[in-house]
Amino acid sequence: MQFMLPLDIPPLPKPITYTDNILLIGSCFTEHIYDRLQQHKFRVLSNPHGILFNPLSVAGSLEGYIDGRQYSEKELFYLNELWNSWDHHTRFSNIDKDAALKGINQSQSDAAEFVKKADWVIITLGSAFQYYLKDSGKPVANNHRAPAQWFEKRLLQTDHIINALNNMLRKLFEVNPFVRVLFTISPVRHIRDGVVANNRSKARLIEAVHTLCEQQEKAHYFPAYELVIDILRDYRFYDIDFVHPNFPATTFVWEHFVKSCIDPSVHDVMQQVQEIVTARSHRSRFPETDAHKKFKESYVMKTAALMNKYPYLDLSEEMRYFTANASR
Numbered sequence: 001m002q003f004m005l006p007l008d009i010p011p012l013p014k015p016i017t018y019t020d021n022i023l024l025i026g027s028c029f030t031e032h033i034y035d036r037l038q039q040h041k042f043r044v045l046s047n048p049h050g051i052l053f054n055p056l057s058v059a060g061s062l063e064g065y066i067d068g069r070q071y072s073e074k075e076l077f078y079l080n081e082l083w084n085s086w087d088h089h090t091r092f093s094n095i096d097k098d099a100a101l102k103g104i105n106q107s108q109s110d111a112a113e114f115v116k117k118a119d120w121v122i123i124t125l126g127s128a129f130q131y132y133l134k135d136s137g138k139p140v141a142n143n144h145r146a147p148a149q150w151f152e153k154r155l156l157q158t159d160h161i162i163n164a165l166n167n168m169l170r171k172l173f174e175v176n177p178f179v180r181v182l183f184t185i186s187p188v189r190h191i192r193d194g195v196v197a198n199n200r201s202k203a204r205l206i207e208a209v210h211t212l213c214e215q216q217e218k219a220h221y222f223p224a225y226e227l228v229i230d231i232l233r234d235y236r237f238y239d240i241d242f243v244h245p246n247f248p249a250t251t252f253v254w255e256h257f258v259k260s261c262i263d264p265s266v267h268d269v270m271q272q273v274q275e276i277v278t279a280r281s282h283r284s285r286f287p288e289t290d291a292h293k294k295f296k297e298s299y300v301m302k303t304a305a306l307m308n309k310y311p312y313l314d315l316s317e318e319m320r321y322f323t324a325n326a327s328r
Helices: 028-039 055-067 097-117 158-175 195-215 224-232 247-261 264-280 290-309 316-323
Strands: 023-025 041-044 078-081 082-085 120-125 129-133 151-155 179-185 217-221
Touching: 023 028, 023 055, 023 097, 028 217, 028 247, 055 082, 055 097, 055 120, 055 129, 055 247, 082 097, 082 247, 097 264, 158 195, 179 224, 195 217, 195 224, 195 316, 224 247, 264 290, 264 316, 290 316
Parallel strands: 023 041, 023 120, 120 179, 179 217
Antiparallel strands: 078 082, 129 151
């Protein structure tokens, strides 16, 4: 019997492989894909601004990397005993102003260098709602728990989203003509304003992204949203908040991502890498036993063999762990 609708996901014309540099930007669902890619030792950089939900913040962050933007002290503000940036996630906030600014600008520099050599930029959009500061009209990426009366909230028009992302893509392709872009829409529900408002928001993002993919040959779409909302379509695939997809759901999305977006020629390598990474996370209750030492010695050989066969893999951290006290 068939218990779910089939979803035919066409493979990317040029799939992702291990030698690609991958920049991921967007909502918290971006972190799920990043974690899986990192675990399999792909070359990745994720969210140099921290988590971003709306398309204006995503476009603005990427344009900042392309332009080599650096922030100044006057662009920080003090709230809740922390120095913050309206353009950045709270992970960059700090009790020390200089430390906050240093962290922001180091991340900006790293991203500016990475975007020039990126083979893929994966963008996950979460919400078409945009907050603006009432006193200046500035669009913000994060509210930093500031009073609600400081902001005006607007649902972005589809044309506004398309124009902002299109301008960003034009600049991106100018600085890096070989990069490709993969858009996804986050299946995380933004239900603070209700289910209807969330659906209006997602609909505008979906329409904007598909318009861009029709216009730009190097822009593609991966249906993470549809896999969870339309294929799984059950609350048992969400966490207790009924908002965030749980582990089985994100695993389901990842498996389809591998099938349609990653070069089949490296699938076997990914499995071998996963075995080594899993072994690295093993914690023995009795590390002094001969059995544990032999376990580590066996993975020294497996890791060395894999790195020799595929020199582009960085398994140095795993090798350090397996070689430490392996023969004692």
